[in-house]
Structures are given as structure tokens and as C-alpha cells.
Amino acid sequence: MIRWISTGGRIGVVLGVAAIELGLAWLLGLASTASITETLSEHPLGFAALHAQGGRLLGDVIALNAQAWAPIGVLLAVAVLAWAVVWMLLGGMFPVLGSTAGVRWHRAAAESLRRAPTLLGLASIAGAGYALAAFAGYAATGWGARTALTRFDVRVVTLLGLVGWILGGALAGLITVWHDTARAHAMARGKTAMQSSGAAALQMAREPLSTVAAGVGYGLVAWSYLGAAWAISGLLDGKTSTAALVTVMAAQHLAVLGRVHARMKWFVWLGQRVSLAKARAE
Amino acid sequence: MVAAGALLLLPSLADAQTPPRVADYTFTATLDPVRHTVRADGTIRWTNPSSVAVSELWLHQYLNGFSGPRTYFMRTRSASTWPAHPPHWGRLAIESLRTGDGADLLPTATPDPAVPEDDSQLRVALPRAVAPGATIELAVRFTATLPEMVARTGYQGSFHLVAQWFPKVAVLEPDGTWAHFPFHANSEFYSDFGRYDIRIRYPRGYTIGATGPRVEGPALVDGLMEQRHVQEGIHDFAFTAWNHFRRADRRIQRVEVHVLHPPGNERGAARTLDLLSGALPAFERRFGPYPYPVLTVVLPPPGASAAGGMEYPTLITTGSFWWGPRRARDVEYVTLHEFGHQYFYGMVASNEHRYPFLDEGFCEYATARVMEDLFGRGGPLLDLPMLGPRLDAWSWEALGSSGIAHPLALDLGADQFPTWGRYGEHVYSRAAIVLRTMERRLGTRLFTATLRAYVDRARFSHPTPETFYAVVREQLGPPWEAFARTAFGTPWRYNLAVTGASSAREPDGRWRGYAVVDREGPFDLPVNVVFTDVRGSRSVVRIPNDRVMTIVPYDGSAALRSVSVDPEVTLPLEERRLDNARMADGHHAPTLPLIGRVAYWIAFALGSVGP
Numbered sequence: 001m002i003r004w005i006s007t008g009g010r011i012g013v014v015l016g017v018a019a020i021e022l023g024l025a026w027l028l029g030l031a032s033t034a035s036i037t038e039t040l041s042e043h044p045l046g047f048a049a050l051h052a053q054g055g056r057l058l059g060d061v062i063a064l065n066a067q068a069w070a071p072i073g074v075l076l077a078v079a080v081l082a083w084a085v086v087w088m089l090l091g092g093m094f095p096v097l098g099s100t101a102g103v104r105w106h107r108a109a110a111e112s113l114r115r116a117p118t119l120l121g122l123a124s125i126a127g128a129g130y131a132l133a134a135f136a137g138y139a140a141t142g143w144g145a146r147t148a149l150t151r152f153d154v155r156v157v158t159l160l161g162l163v164g165w166i167l168g169g170a171l172a173g174l175i176t177v178w179h180d181t182a183r184a185h186a187m188a189r190g191k192t193a194m195q196s197s198g199a200a201a202l203q204m205a206r207e208p209l210s211t212v213a214a215g216v217g218y219g220l221v222a223w224s225y226l227g228a229a230w231a232i233s234g235l236l237d238g239k240t241s242t243a244a245l246v247t248v249m250a251a252q253h254l255a256v257l258g259r260v261h262a263r264m265k266w267f268v269w270l271g272q273r274v275s276l277a278k279a280r281a282e
Numbered sequence: 283m284v285a286a287g288a289l290l291l292l293p294s295l296a297d298a299q300t301p302p303r304v305a306d307y308t309f310t311a312t313l314d315p316v317r318h319t320v321r322a323d324g325t326i327r328w329t330n331p332s333s334v335a336v337s338e339l340w341l342h343q344y345l346n347g348f349s350g351p352r353t354y355f356m357r358t359r360s361a362s363t364w365p366a367h368p369p370h371w372g373r374l375a376i377e378s379l380r381t382g383d384g385a386d387l388l389p390t391a392t393p394d395p396a397v398p399e400d401d402s403q404l405r406v407a408l409p410r411a412v413a414p415g416a417t418i419e420l421a422v423r424f425t426a427t428l429p430e431m432v433a434r435t436g437y438q439g440s441f442h443l444v445a446q447w448f449p450k451v452a453v454l455e456p457d458g459t460w461a462h463f464p465f466h467a468n469s470e471f472y473s474d475f476g477r478y479d480i481r482i483r484y485p486r487g488y489t490i491g492a493t494g495p496r497v498e499g500p501a502l503v504d505g506l507m508e509q510r511h512v513q514e515g516i517h518d519f520a521f522t523a524w525n526h527f528r529r530a531d532r533r534i535q536r537v538e539v540h541v542l543h544p545p546g547n548e549r550g551a552a553r554t555l556d557l558l559s560g561a562l563p564a565f566e567r568r569f570g571p572y573p574y575p576v577l578t579v580v581l582p583p584p585g586a587s588a589a590g591g592m593e594y595p596t597l598i599t600t601g602s603f604w605w606g607p608r609r610a611r612d613v614e615y616v617t618l619h620e621f622g623h624q625y626f627y628g629m630v631a632s633n634e635h636r637y638p639f640l641d642e643g644f645c646e647y648a649t650a651r652v653m654e655d656l657f658g659r660g661g662p663l664l665d666l667p668m669l670g671p672r673l674d675a676w677s678w679e680a681l682g683s684s685g686i687a688h689p690l691a692l693d694l695g696a697d698q699f700p701t702w703g704r705y706g707e708h709v710y711s712r713a714a715i716v717l718r719t720m721e722r723r724l725g726t727r728l729f730t731a732t733l734r735a736y737v738d739r740a741r742f743s744h745p746t747p748e749t750f751y752a753v754v755r756e757q758l759g760p761p762w763e764a765f766a767r768t769a770f771g772t773p774w775r776y777n778l779a780v781t782g783a784s785s786a787r788e789p790d791g792r793w794r795g796y797a798v799v800d801r802e803g804p805f806d807l808p809v810n811v812v813f814t815d816v817r818g819s820r821s822v823v824r825i826p827n828d829r830v831m832t833i834v835p836y837d838g839s840a841a842l843r844s845v846s847v848d849p850e851v852t853l854p855l856e857e858r859r860l861d862n863a864r865m866a867d868g869h870h871a872p873t874l875p876l877i878g879r880v881a882y883w884i885a886f887a888l889g890s891v892g893p
Contacts, residue, residue: 026881029877041865046872053677054660054677055674056677148585234669
């Protein structure tokens with residue numbers, strides 16, 4: 001069995017990626033809430049004002065900062081887009097780490113950078129796939145709405161209305177698994193974008209349960225961290241004691257860490273699997 | 283069969299107050315759910331309630347508001363509310379209109395020439411003048427063609443909401459002036475009280491919900507089902523028909539409540555009945571008896587949401603998601619609002635066109651008031667702990683009012699508000715928050731008694747703002763009458779803000795300083811200013827609040843940390859509440875948790891494209 005970098009290195013990489021993501025999020029958080037925090041810091045309740053007077057003060061905050069929402073939205077959209085580009089390269093790095101024992105992270109990063117055109121090609125194909133999934137979802141929603149008009153049971157109508165979301169979501173999930181698998185093929189076996197696309201599709205067709213189920217499994221693990229953080233923050237919502245605030249923030253940051261860990265394990269698993277397949281073939 | 287007279291009004295009300303009978307309608311109406319038409323004939327019996335003899339009648343035929351793209355309704359509609367045109371237009375066609383002695387009135391009947399391209403009104407010249415107190419009976423035959431569902435009227439598939447379907451006599455005011463008006467998209471209606479005796483004929487397999495109690499039927503007559511509804515003390519009649527309705531019934535106190543709902547929404551029906559089990563007594567405690575023996579609530583079927591959220595006498599339409607969480611109380615809010623209209627519109631029958639705030643604003647206040655009665659402090663509207671801060675009904679109204687950029691007087695007519703949005707924010711939210719302000723200043727008990735006195739005086743009549751002002755003057759005195767006249771009769775902005783707060787240690791060891799309270803707007807009602815020092819001790823100062831700026835001195839044993847004005851929220855009509863409190867110079871409140879939470883959600887978004 002090929003083992004990827006040592007336990008200490010693994011933790012370091014997970015912590016590093018999570019720290020980069022959280023650091024970026026904090027920077028963006030500071031920038032995007034600047035006008036709001038300035039307002040709230042002058043109010044005796046501070047942050048807790050958002051939960052006071054039955055939403056009245058929250059409404060005032062939203063109205064007072066009406067001019068800021070559009071620039072904040074643009075800033076966040078640009079940041080998310082930029083992070084997507086960065087992650088395109090990081091996403092290529094982890095299958096390399098998983099595929100070959102002893103590869104240092106900076107060598108893997110350099111390899112990922114070298115293969116950037118291939119990764120960009122795969123990302124473009126995946127982007128087209130997501131667009132297709134969105135269109136399929138939209139079309140299915142229209143069908144559901146038209147069909148719903150001939151039905152009378154509101155439960156059936158609701159389910160018909162969800163058809164588009166379910167179909168679009170499932171397609172998007174499959175495309176994500178395919179994209180990740182193709183990246184692993186590209187990085188671990190040195191294939192071109194088209195070759196790795198085909199190899200990923202073939203792998204998903206030949207081993208649907210192991211590949212797709214593993215992807216879904218890692219995804220569920222990643223989302224379960226976020227779900228737990230959501231539940232904790234929901235339960236403590238509106239509580240302004242220091243203990244409650246610290247608990248919520250800790251839960252949320254650990255959730256990000258957990259999600260990063262799950263996603264990276266999935267990539268490494270893919271890299272190992274692809275490498276083993278290659279070794280067997282040779 | 284049940285005797286018609288027994289169920290017209292509940293005994294308690296019939297003993298106390300007899301509604302006038304100005305306009306009685308007796309029709310037999312046949313619904314054709316395939317052609318979406320209602321063919322009807324019968325009589326209109328009208329008694330002149332004024333002190334002046336009249337030689338003309340004005341009829342409203344509001345279904346014609348949906349008869350084409352150039353009607354007054356369609357020209358005045360907001361794009362965000364109703365579609366530019368329904369796929370199928372409606373029409374009210376009067377085929378025969380004769381007096382009791384056979385004189386044909388149609389040849390000389392004309393739409394209002396002042397409103398071109400619109401025949402939602404009809405002026406009918408009478409062969410003889412009708413003296414004050416005299417009665418005229420008209421025989422009428424007409425066909426109502428329903429539009430595809432628009433503005434709470436029409437059909438969607440086999441579901442029908444039959445409203446504004448018959449020619450209705452306008453209100454003749456006591457001075458002999460006709461209160462007639464074209465169907466404006468902002469506006470609702472205004473009619474006189476009377477007795478409605480309506481036989482509805484319809485195909486087998488349909489379920490009917492209608493105004494008033496069913497006193498006959500359903501029975502098969504000449505191949506069609508027939509049922510009869512009779513109700514006194516009302517001023518409109520609507521019915522609904524659908525061949526897929528399910529029905530849930532409950533007797534609440536002495537009122538038979540029926541919920542008609544689509545299959546699968548049994549939960550919504552049960553939720554509605556549970557709500558009304560508490561709401562009906564709550565409304566009666568605050569606003570007097572509900573005098574009718576029946577209430578029908580219609581949950582429209584899928585695709586017919588435009589039928590939801592409307593009031594007719596003893597029949598209301600709401601809306602409900604079968605999966606909606608119980609603590610998201612939008613369904614409750616709509617249901618309470620529409621039921622509240624049984625008071626502020628139904629019994630207290632103000633002119634909705636001329637003074638829409640008298641029904642919508644008062645009803646909105648009553649809605650939030652009963653929300654609080656039933657669900658606790660603030661009237662929680664959205665109370666989902668996992669999904670963010672709670673939103674209360676009162677805050678919802680206050681925020682609706684505070685968003686008004688260019689205020690108008692609240693007592694304008696519906697057609698005087700330039701858009702539906704401006705109409706809504708004034709007539710609903712601002713009017714409600716003015717009443718809430720009176721309640722907060724006077725105390726709930728005293729204000730409820732005042733409002734109850736107004737309802738008692740205006741019950742089964744057509745009150746104007748003057749009616750309300752007179753009750754306020756009698757119950758609360760001239761200053762509150764002046765407040766009400768200013769709040770409802772003039773445009774205003776109002777805000778209090780702490781714009782400065784500071785303290786310094788003096789040689790005697792005491793901390794002295796000040797707070798600056800700015801006031802914008804017309805109401806000089808005293809308020810409390812609360813100083814809080816760094817040790818958490820509070821001191822309260824009452825200020826008269828009669829100037830645009832008040833400097834309030836501070837004298838304490840510790841440094842001033844913060845100041846707030848009116849922390850008890852006795853003036854919820856303020857434009858902003860956030861600036862009612864302020865940290866003293868040199869002090870700041872913690873905001874790190876906000877940044878942390880926003881950062882988490884940003885990390886969440888980043889994670890959707892990354893690790």
C-alpha cells in the first residue's frame with residue numbers, strides 16, 4: 001500500500017490549507033463587515049443588537065448599510081472566483097501526494113503548477129457540465145411545474161417542484177466526482193485533459209459503486225461537520241455569553257478544518273487508487 | 283333543512299345591534315365550471331338611506347376591471363402585483379335590468395364618462411325619484427364570465443373563486459352623494475349592508491364554500507346541485523367551487539368554522555383550525571363579538587395562489603404550505619389578518635377606497651396584537667432558532683413604516699398613492715404602527731378599551747376618520763386626538779437619536795457628563811433617557827422631548843458607558859431604533875463574534891469551490 005506523506009506532514013497540510021481558507025475568510029469578513037461593525041460598536045449591545053427587539057435593530061442595520069451590500073457582493077464573488085482558481089491547482093496537488101510515497105508537498109505543488117493547462121481544461125469541461133446540470137434542473141423544474149398543474153395533492157405538487165433540484169443536484173454531484181477522478185488521472189498518471197476525462201468516465205462506469213459511493217461518502221463526512229456546526233450555532237443562537245460565542249466560533253472553525261480534511265482524504269484516496277491501477281496495469 | 287331566519291345572526295348580536303338593511307340581494311346563480319361563467323337572475327332591493335331623494339342609481343360591476351388590457355384596474359395595476367393580462371379575460375354582462383313595474387333601465391344606463399375605456403361603474407337613471415327611506419326593487423339578469431385567476435378573482439383549472447360577480451349598488455352617503463368609484467388596482471370596495479339570499483347551482487362533484495350559512499341543500503334539482511346561503515348584516519357575497527376540495531370543520535365557541543383545502547394539506551387545515559380556536563376568542567375579547575354563525579377559510583389549490591389573502595364577509599382566503607414549519611407563522615399572520623377584516627371591513631365598514639387605512643391599517647394592528655396575544659411577546663412571526671434572528675410582528679410593521687422615504691398622509695385615498703408599494707407601506711404598516719404607538723403610550727388596557735369603543739360605535743356603519751378622532755377625544759382627551767390627527771392626517775418622519783454621550787471625572791471624585799438627544803418630527807411625547815455606567819448601574823431621567831435637541835446631564839459615581847433613549851420602546855413609530863442607544867466616548871461594544879460568523883459563512887462559500 002502506498003502511503004502518502006507522514007502523519008505529521010499530513011496534519012500540517014490539512015492545517016495549512018484550512019488556515020489559508022479561514023485566513024482568507026477572516027480577511028474578507030473584516031472587509032465586508034467594516035461598515036456594520038462600525039455601527040454596532042457604537043451600540044451598547046454590540047453584536048447582540050442583531051438579536052434584540054424582535055429583529056427591529058437587525059432591520060435597521062440592513063437598511064442603514066443598504067449602499068454597502070452590492071460592493072460586498074462583488075467583493076465576495078471575486079474572492080470566491082479567485083479561490084476557485086487557486087483550488088484548481090491545489091486540487092491537482094493532493095492526488096500527487098497520494099500517488100507516490102515520499103513526494104514533498106512543494107514538489108507536488110510544482111507538479112500541479114506545471115500541469116495547470118490540463119487542470120484548466122478539466123475545470124472548463126466540469127464548468128460546462130455544471131451548466132448542463134443547471135439547465136437540466138431548470139428544464140425538469142418546468143416539467144414539474146406543468147405536471148403539477150394537473151395534480152391536486154399538494155404533497156405530490158411539492159415533490160414535482162423538487163424534481164429539478166434533485167436532478168440538477170445529483171448531476172452536479174456526479175460531475176464533481178468525475179472532475180476529481182479526472183484530476184487524479186491527470187496528475188497521478190500524467191494524462192492529458194481529454195485522456196483523463198475518458199479515464200475518469202471509464203472508471204466511474206466500471207466501478208460505479210466504489211468510485212461514486214466513495215465520493216458521496218467523503219462528501220457526506222465533509223457536510224456532516226458543517227451540519228454539526230450549524231446545529232451548535234443554531235442551538236446557541238441569540239445567546240451572547242462569552243462561553244456561547246466561543247463555542248460557536250470553535251465549532252464553526254473546527255467544521256471548516258474537518259471539511260478540508262475530508263476533501264483532502266478523498267483526493268489522496270483517488271490518487272492512491274489511480275496509482276495502484278497504473279501499477280497493476282504495468 | 284334549517285330555517286333561514288334562525289341562522290342569520292347570532293342572538294347576542296341580534297339583541298344588541300341590528301345592522302341596517304339598505305341593499306338586499308336575492309339571486310339564483312348557476313356556475314358553469316367548464317365555461318367559467320355564472321348566470322344569475324333575481325332582485326336587488328334598495329332603500330334610500332340618505333336624507334335626499336335620488337333619481338339615479340350607481341352600480342359597481344367590478345368584474346369588468348378584468349375585461350381587457352385598458353380598463354382602469356389594468357391601467358393602474360403595479361407590474362409587481364398582477365399580470366399585464368390574464369390569459370382569459372372576464373366580464374360582467376347585465377342582460378336585463380327592470381324596475382318592479384317592468385320599466386327597462388338598461389337603454390339609458392351608461393358607464394361613468396369621466397373614466398374612459400372602463401365600465402366598472404354603471405349609472406342607472408330611474409324613472410321616478412326614490413324618496414329618503416323609500417325602497418325600490420330591481421329585477422336583474424346577468425352573466426359573469428370569470429377571468430383566469432387574477433387579483434383574488436376567477437378560475438384556475440376547475441377551481442373557482444367567484445368574487446365581484448354581480449352588480450352591486452354603490453353607497454349613498456347621508457348627504458345624498460354617491461360614493462361610486464372605478465375599480466382601481468390599489469383599492470378594495472365599499473358597499474351597504476343588507477340581506478343576501480343566494481341559491482348556488484353547480485354540477486355534481488363540486489364542493490362549495492360561500493358567504494353566510496347554508497340554509498338549504500345541497501340537493502339535486504334539474505340535474506344540478508343546489509344550495510342556498512342566507513346572511514344578514516353583510517355587504518358582499520363570494521363563493522368558491524372546486525371538485526377536489528377537502529373539508530375540515532370545527533365548532534369554535536358558537537361559530538361553525540369550515541376549512542376548504544386541497545388534498546394533502548390536512549396539516550394546513552388543522553393548523554388553521556387550531557389558530558382560529560385561539561384567535562376567535564382573542565378577537566372577541568378585544569374587538570367585540572363576531573356576530574355571524576359561520577366562517578369559511580379557503581386554502582387555494584396549487585397554481586391558484588393569486589386567490590389567497592382576501593376577505594369577504596364570513597369567507598376568507600389564505601394560503602398554507604403543507605410542509606411549513608410551525609414557528610414560521612406566515613400562515614397564521616395571513617389568516618389572522620383576513621379574519622381581522624371581519625371586523626375592520628366587515629362590520630366596521632369604512633370606505634376602503636377613500637380611507638384604506640381605516641380597514642387595512644386597523645386590521646394590521648389587530649393582527650399583530652392578536653399575534654402577541656397568542657404567541658407571546660412581540661408576536662413572533664419568524665422564530666426558527668437554527669435560521670437566524672427572530673422576527674416579531676410588531677418589528678415587521680415598524681420596519682415597513684420606517685422604510686418610507688417620502689412620507690404621505692395616511693388618510694389619502696387608495697388611488698392617491700402612486701404605487702402599490704407606497705400604498706402598502708403607508709396604509710398597512712405605518713397606520714398599524716401609529717396605533718401600536720398609542721397602545722405603548724397609553725397601556726394596552728386603556729387603548730384596547732378605546733379601540734373597542736370605536737368598534738362599538740362604528741359597528742354596522744360606515745365610519746370615517748372623524749368617527750375615530752371623536753372616540754379618541756372622548757376616551758383619551760384632546761391631546762391624543764391631536765396626536766391621531768397629526769399621525770393619520772399629515773405626512774411625517776419621526777426619529778429620536780442619541781448623538782453624543784460623554785463623561786469625565788471631576789475633582790470631587792464624581793463623574794459628570796451629558797447625553798445629546800436629537801428629535802426629528804412632530805410628536806413631543808416625554809421619554810426616558812437611561813444612563814448606564816461602567817459598573818452596570820443604571821439611572822433614569824425623564825425628558826419632555828419637546829425640542830429638536832435636548833442635552834441631558836449625567837452625574838454618577840462611575841464613568842458613563844452608554845446612553846439610551848426610550849429603551850422601553852414607547853415610540854415604535856420611530857424611523858430607526860438603532861440610534862436610540864450609543865456608547866459613551868471612548869467605549870466600544872464587542873463585534874468580533876459578528877466578524878467570526880461572517881467569516882465562517884465566507885469560508886463555507888469558499889469551500890463550495892475549494893477544499
